Amino acid sequence: MRTAHRRRALAPVAALVAVLPVVGGCAALPEPPAPVPTSVVPTAAQVPPPAADGSQLSPDGFDAAQRMAVRIRNIGCGGLSTGSGFALDEHTLVTNRHVVADSAELQLSTYDGRDVAAEAASTAGLADLAVVRTVDALPAAPVLAEADPQVGDPVTVVGYPLGRQLTVTDGRVVGEVTDPLHANLGQVLVTDAPVEPGSSGSAALDADGRVIGVVYAKNAEGMSFLVPVSTLRAMLGDDTAFAPAPTCG
Template structure:
């Protein structure tokens, strides 16, 4: 039966499943005992009835159906519909070629909020996920990019104008903020790092403007890359995702958001079983950066990294998958200052073992800029521990930060 660990979180469902399986086993054992022990004594002994067999067979699927129902009921109130205004035609064309928001169906004027006089018309729709009770909504950058106005429609059909709109094109994550006199129904956050291939998930959004649509599937893959999203590390799912789903929630069977629906791989523009979602752990970090600073501040050290697959490892006479190869070091970068050299193999960063270059890049980016982090490397058979002070991705030398800091200190020390 198609169950996985997510059902453990739903205790009542798990208990129901266990009892149903035990009952099926009892029925089977009793039937076998009847056929063997009573056959001679009572040739007319009856096997389990058809109704009993059907009830036993349906117990598992019914338990899974109940898990879907409970998860959807818990999460749906936190998924919003976004009406977007004022995106230019060039932006719209780019969206139509790559994302889930092609306007395939005409928008009913009575359904969409009317644009004020002399303002840009409605240019697109998408979905969003409420992640805080004070009105912070997570969505995709391509949903709101270049928008002059965003109207958020909540599950109870309340409509609120977004007061803050920020996006990050590198990750395709964006936020909008709305103001409400009452607390809004925020969705509980899951842990996307704990997801495994085969885990059940539900996608909730507004495909084709059909609000609060729920579809089911599994995690089909992890760590997928997309060319148009430079910093992508996507979850792959076969839960149906269609135009209008962008920015919607991918949830687990506990009703917790584990991803943000973002794109599909398709030859005809419609869902063909391959959808992609941004892991929630990545999206939340970016959302906090956007909410607090209006942009994403990414730390960097100034290296070009490569996976130590068998081909590259053989080329440099190194052990495959023993760490991450430092292929290049930017001149005058903080990495060079820390003593990192080309062909070093990074095996640990900030106390954590590393085996994937994208994961290492993410780990570095999320650390505070200016902080000192420990890096363990292997060089010519020796293990070395180095300390690097993180700069920014845009300026791996750290010079701009140093000059800004010196200017600030000089200003603070000047007489009043």
């Protein structure tokens, strides 16, 4: 495919990825979403570690993927936007750069409706990634896959579309493409797992509950785009990859 043709083909992607910041972090909401019910959910102290066989399911029936998902509300100087994220460890979560940029305040909440105080956010210069340090402990963290998935592999996306209820959607990896927004990033993954505004920053998981990518965009055909776990791992291992997130003043 010639470069000019590729750019025309990806134009709707770029437009909608510019909307996925509308999709993920820049969709204005009329009012704060209602918290997830807490009556049937154990406290963080009761969350068991992953099973010895690598399964991420907990004995009480709650998937660790749900436990580690975080809803993010970005209170900016110009309005409110929402996104998703997931715990990397007890006091660190991963999300998209566009979800946390230009904020005056970040409001975080867990799957059980508990508020978590944010301490500091840092954004990557290369990929649409960010990390947020938290004051309060996050309920659970997933395992990062050792390698990127292959075409045809199953994928599950866990996040907060529209900034509301925690949702789990399934699909498959359908291919890879040069990142339409950040060409210097290289290849990103394409899946048919449904995502919506507010899904940006969601974890994409393999069949064993391991993170294989981070949702950051969708195109006009409803395909979702992932920063692959290999890129996430490389950037987390680079002390120079992240810088303090820009705020709105």
